Amino acid sequence: MTVETVSENRSFGGRQLVCRHRSSETGTDMRFSLYLPPAAESGPVPLVWFLSGLTCTEENFTTKAGAQRVAAKHGLAVVAPDTSPRGETVPDDADAAYDFGLGAGFYVDATAAPFDRNYRMASYIETELPEVLAGAFPVDGRRQSIMGHSMGGHGALTIALRNPDRYKAVSAFAPIASPINCPWGQKALSGYLGRDEAEWRRYDACALIEDGHRVGDILVDQGLADGFLENQLKPELLEAACGKAGIPLTLRRQEGYDHSYFFIATFVEDHLDWHAERLTSEG
Template sequence: MERIEHRAASGGWQDVYRNASQVLGCEMNVAVYLPPQAATQKLPVLYWLSGLTCNEQNFITKAGAQRYAAEHGVILVAPDTSPRGDDVADAEGYDLGKGAGFYLNATEQPWAAHYRMYDYVVDELPALIDAHFPTTGARSISGHSMGGHGALVIALKNPRRYKSVSAFSPIVAPTRVPWGQKAFTAYLGEDRASWAAWDASELVATATERLPLLVDQGGGDEFLDNQLQPQWLQAACTAAGHPLTLRLQPGYDHSYYFISSFIGEHIAHHAKALYA
């Protein structure tokens, strides 16, 4: 891993690394925040997955998360949201292609060659982080919007891998909303039966671990009614008896102003589980 950024932050270091991903077949950037405790001891890791149009920079520059990670002794890892490079397939619009990997493994061409963000986040990236940084091996996961979808799906599909999971404004039912339907048709094909494996509101019914879900949703979110629809996840969790804390925060929109207002509570939530 080649370090390409190195900045002091909240007593620790906010770095960005570049690595050649075998899974994605391209070079990837990943942001790593090492709190001050990392200089003398091994620490747990919180993985953050960002949303549409984002890369590794959005979370580290806008969320204000470093101060809370330093307070609780948690390493923050924020990868890019899709494969990158001249050979990587792309599409017009912000909601498909580069910047819109949806944290799944594509099966359709031309996407299947590179768009395997699920395997990257679940397997390849944690192996790199654990090999290069002072980690305890304990991990949690969180994310925003498309990344909230990714965090919920990844946690539900990998029982006992994560100590906790949370999401801001997640796409909880991608099979039922335009963002998800467009991406899933392109990446996974027309067979909608295969889509359920990447939909959190479908996965809770068969989850073998009842890992509590923490979801914050802004009441003034411009995408609430047409793209996010948290009621689908709430109904699924009620039917399955799956623990869910869904908090509707009045007035907040879809932006990082919302995330920065509550990221401290989320990191405290994850730290409690990571150190339990």
């Protein structure tokens, strides 16, 4: 598969790339950013996935989070995919709302028309893009971890829970803890999957845990000044599900922090330290 380099910048001794390729899953061109640390010059390095939130592209985390310095320190590659398929033929929200359609793929494989043609972000992240990366870049597919923000935090948690043997660590910033139980999630899941709520459960972290899916441990940071906290994010539901299932959850409630990338940039080093520890351990 051909991968085109759209841009390349030197950063902390490594290479910050933005790439484009044709996706068989989405039927569109897809973009992703990839940071390769200096250690990648000597051979394959561990790979951390970052899944972004509503309205974002591959650019937001890449330019705002300040992750490159920490990734270089630990010798980690970091990939940030786009959040949805894009293009003139890709269906969007009827009212062009920010929380559905373009920029709001919710990391699901849509089954409801017309979105089922292009919105296959679960398979894109879980299957196609890993193969693209392994074929073109010095990344170690045996050492992967995943994290994300908001909608992307939901994506990271659910993908990790469905693939517990693939990811050595999972963390999230202000994740949508239970899409089944919030307006954002109810709109997205009904629009992409239809009205059968049993089909929604594989895209809800709390439901997956209730249904027996497990990961080793989870790190979550949540700002207490986040305007979406009570109505959309509901970390207490994840806390309860993990507690009942015996999954170690480190849920850090951060006084005064909101939903922005200022929040993410403040704590991204902690998260990458968490991932590096698990990616480089022998266990």
